[in-house]
Amino acid sequence: MQTRPMTQTDAQLMPPKPSRTASLQEHIDRATQDLIASCRDPERLSPEERRGIIARYSAVLEGNFIYWMTAAYLSVGSAEAHAIIQDNLLEEVRDNHPGMLRRFAIAAHAVPTDSDALSVYRHLENVRRFVGQLSAVKIVLMMAFFEGFITRFMPYLADLAKRQGSSEYEYTDVHGVCDVVHTQELFRALEAEMTLSPDPLEPPAKLLKGVELLRTLIQRILHPRLEDPSAEPVVTTVTGGS
Ligand SMILES: [Fe+2]
DSSP, X not given: OOOOOOOHHHHHHSOOOOOTTHHHHHHHHHHHHHHHHHOOOGGGSOHHHHHHHHHHHHHHHTTTHHHHHHXXXXXXXXXXXXXXXXXHHHHHHHTTXXXXXXXXXXXXXXXXXXXXXXXXXXXXXXXHHHHTTOOHHHHHHHHHHHHHHHXXXXXXXXXXXXXXXXOOOHHHHHHHHHHHHHHHXXXXXXXXXXXXXXXXXXXXXXXXXXXXXXXXXXXXXXXXXXXXXXXXXXXXXXXXXX
16 A cells, blocks of 8 residues: 655644653652652651761762763764753853852751761762763763752752751752753763663663662661661771780
8 A cells, every 4th residue: 555645734733752861850859859758857857866867978979079060971972962961061060069068068067077978988989980880871861860859859959058057058959950050961962872872771770870879878877877788898997016
C-alpha cells in the first residue's frame, strides 16, 4: 500500500511523544518527598541534633557542590547542556554560594567539626568516586535531584538555624527560589544529553546510580545514627605511640 507523506495536520493530530525523562523525574520527585518526609520535627530535636544536621549539610555542600557541577559540565556533550550548566556554575561562583553557606553555618554555631566530617566521610567518598566516572546522563540526573532536594529542604534548614539562635537566612532564601529554575533547566539538559546517547539507554536502575548514592549521603546528613547494613569501619591513621 502506498502511503502519503505526513502533513502538518497529521502531525498535530498525533499523541505527544512521551518525554524520555518523565519516569526518571517521577522517581526523583518521590525520592525527594521521602527524604523531606523523613525529617524529624525540629521541636523534638535536641540543640546538638539540630546543630549536627546543619554542620553535616555544610560539610557536604560547601566544598563539593561546585566540584560536582563542574564534573557535570566536563561530562556533557551537547551545546544546550553545556550552556545550562555553565549558567548554574556562573551563579554559584559569582555570588559566592560557598561563602553564603559558611556564613549560614557560623551564624547557627554549626561549623562542621572533625566528627561531623567523619560521620559523612564514607558516603561522600562513594559519591566522589561515582562523579569521577564522568558519565553525563547519570551526573546530570544526580544534580537535578540535588537541586530539587535543596529547594525543598530550605524551609526546614532555616527553621533549624532559627532555633539555634541565628537570623542569617541569605543562603536559605536564595536557594529556596533559584533552585526551582535550576532543577527545570537540568531536566532540559538531561533531554539534550539523552538525545546524544547511543541507543538503547541503560536501564533506569543504572541511570539512577548517582541519585541513589546521593540519597544515601543525604540520609546520613539527616539521620547519622540510622542503621547502615553496608557499613564498613572507617580506616583512620593513628599517629604517635608504638
Ligand atoms: Fe548554590
